[in-house]
Amino acid sequence: MKANSLDSNTSKKRPALRLVSTKELPREEWLQIRKQGIGSSDAAAAVGLNPYKSQLELWLEKTGRDAALPKADPLDEDSPMYWGTVLEPLVAWHYSRRAHKKVRRINAVLQHPEPELSWMLANIDREVTGADDVQILECKTAGINGARLWKEGVPEYVQLQVMHQLAVTGKAAADVAVLIGGQHLEIHRIERDDQMIARLIELERRFWHYVETDTPPPADGTASAEAALRSLYPEDNGQTVDFRSNAGLSAAFIELKALRQSIADKEKREAELKQILQQAMGDASRAEFTSGYVSWRKAKDSIGLDVAQLLQDKPYLQAKYPLLKPGARRFLVG
Numbered sequence: 001m002k003a004n005s006l007d008s009n010t011s012k013k014r015p016a017l018r019l020v021s022t023k024e025l026p027r028e029e030w031l032q033i034r035k036q037g038i039g040s041s042d043a044a045a046a047v048g049l050n051p052y053k054s055q056l057e058l059w060l061e062k063t064g065r066d067a068a069l070p071k072a073d074p075l076d077e078d079s080p081m082y083w084g085t086v087l088e089p090l091v092a093w094h095y096s097r098r099a100h101k102k103v104r105r106i107n108a109v110l111q112h113p114e115p116e117l118s119w120m121l122a123n124i125d126r127e128v129t130g131a132d133d134v135q136i137l138e139c140k141t142a143g144i145n146g147a148r149l150w151k152e153g154v155p156e157y158v159q160l161q162v163m164h165q166l167a168v169t170g171k172a173a174a175d176v177a178v179l180i181g182g183q184h185l186e187i188h189r190i191e192r193d194d195q196m197i198a199r200l201i202e203l204e205r206r207f208w209h210y211v212e213t214d215t216p217p218p219a220d221g222t223a224s225a226e227a228a229l230r231s232l233y234p235e236d237n238g239q240t241v242d243f244r245s246n247a248g249l250s251a252a253f254i255e256l257k258a259l260r261q262s263i264a265d266k267e268k269r270e271a272e273l274k275q276i277l278q279q280a281m282g283d284a285s286r287a288e289f290t291s292g293y294v295s296w297r298k299a300k301d302s303i304g305l306d307v308a309q310l311l312q313d314k315p316y317l318q319a320k321y322p323l324l325k326p327g328a329r330r331f332l333v334g
Contacts, residue, residue, distance in 0.1 A: 016110040016169040019121065023107040027074065033109055035062050037119035038204050043164035044157035047203040051149075051157060054224035055207060055217040060231060062211045068231040084141045087179060091139040092126050094185055095177040102129045103137050112168045117201065119208050122168040128175065134189065136174035138162055147180050154178075154188045160200060162190045167197045236329055257333060 020033055034042075044050035045058040060066040072081050096103050103126040112120035126137040140158065142150050149155040154162075154176050162174045176188045210217045216232065219225040243249040277294055281287050286295045311318050 015113060016122070017113050018108040019111040020109050021107055022109060022123070030109075034121070035064065037111070037121040038062075038164075038208060039109075040122040040124075040161045040164040040168070043200065043204065044160040046207040047160065047200065048220060049156055049160060051155075052224065054220050054222045054228060055210075056219050056228040056232075057224045058207075059210055059217055060228050063214060065232060068234065069227060080141070080143055080146065083143070084139075087141050088125060088139045091141065091177050091179050091185070092137060094179075095137060095139070095175065095187060098185065099175065099187060101131050101134070103127065104129055110168050113170075120164070120168050120201070120204070122165045124165055124169070134173045134175050135171040136162070136165055136169065138165070138174055138176045140176060140178040141182075142178055142180045144181070150178060150180060150186070154190065159190060163193065163196055163200055164204075166190075166192045167201060230328065234329070260333060 019036075022030060025033075038046050042058055045053040045055060048055050050058075057066075057069065060069060072079055074082060074085065076082055092103055095101070106124050106127050110122045110124065111118060124136055125139045128134050128137050138158070138161070158176060162176060166172070166174060171192065173189060173191050176190060178186050178188070180186060207217065209215075219229060243253070277287065278296060281294075281296055285297050286293055
């Protein structure tokens with residue numbers, strides 16, 4: 001696919017390339033194009049700094065192994081992604097109004113102009129036009145749960161996303177406009193940092209090497225990596241592998257057993273301390289301390305369904321309404 005140079009004045013360095021127009025591009029085709037490289041929204045995950053996605057999950061996506069992973073539905077009205085898409089034009093409009101700057105869409109997937117960095121791609125929300133101090137606008141929304149990440153400014157994973165955009169486009173600065181809680185708009189300026197960009201490119205190149213060599217990156221202990229491993233290796237083959245001569249894996253096994261024992265010991269002590277306080281409280285609902293309090297209250301009664309009794313009384317229902325629960329691999333330490 002031939003890429004064309006992005007329009008830019010002569011003072012701009014390394015103008016980005018337009019890899020493909022996205023104006024009428026179906027979403028599925030857009031997702032396939034994203035697999036050709038690391039996009040700006042992939043940057044933090046590629047270097048292991050995305051709080052929501054691990055390197056391993058991103059690798060599954062880029063190598064086409066993500067079919068079994070849960071996918072966000074772009075039409076799900078309970079999804080942050082849905083509202084981010086719906087509110088993006090409003091955020092851009094309010095930014096333009098408050099900052100007194102004109103913005104326009106760039107309906108294209110952009111590509112780094114250097115051939116050795118052609119795997120660096122970017123989608124940009126808006127281009128800021130006619131301004132010397134800023135050239136890119138990134139629109140964000142933060143709901144109830146996400147707002148905490150913005151208390152100290154732009155979260156690291158968003159900073160990396162924007163720095164990736166500046167690297168691809170050669171631009172000098174970007175504004176991040178974030179709508180927090182649906183009614184509070186903040187605007188943050190991110191200036192180009194060539195040292196940070198050089199380090200980001202180095203780390204992204206390492207990740208892309210995993211993709212090019214079809215080598216999975218190491219898991220990082222996150223829930224995302226756990227889901228990726230279950231997707232990558234959903235079933236066992238019944239064979240036994242011998243790791244006794246592998247010093248690194250043997251050390252990991254010994255440490256795992258020690259940690260599990262330590263956790264078990266701490267859980268037992270936690271239960272003992274809790275019971276000491278419960279016994280001392282007796283019938284009381286709350287106990288006060290100089291450093292805090294504990295409460296021990298009865299929850300409201302609730303009504304559930306006694307499935308076991310129902311099937312005993314109406315055994316034919318199980319055959320009429322069967323529910324297959326796929327088995328999952330269990331990790332046991334012996």
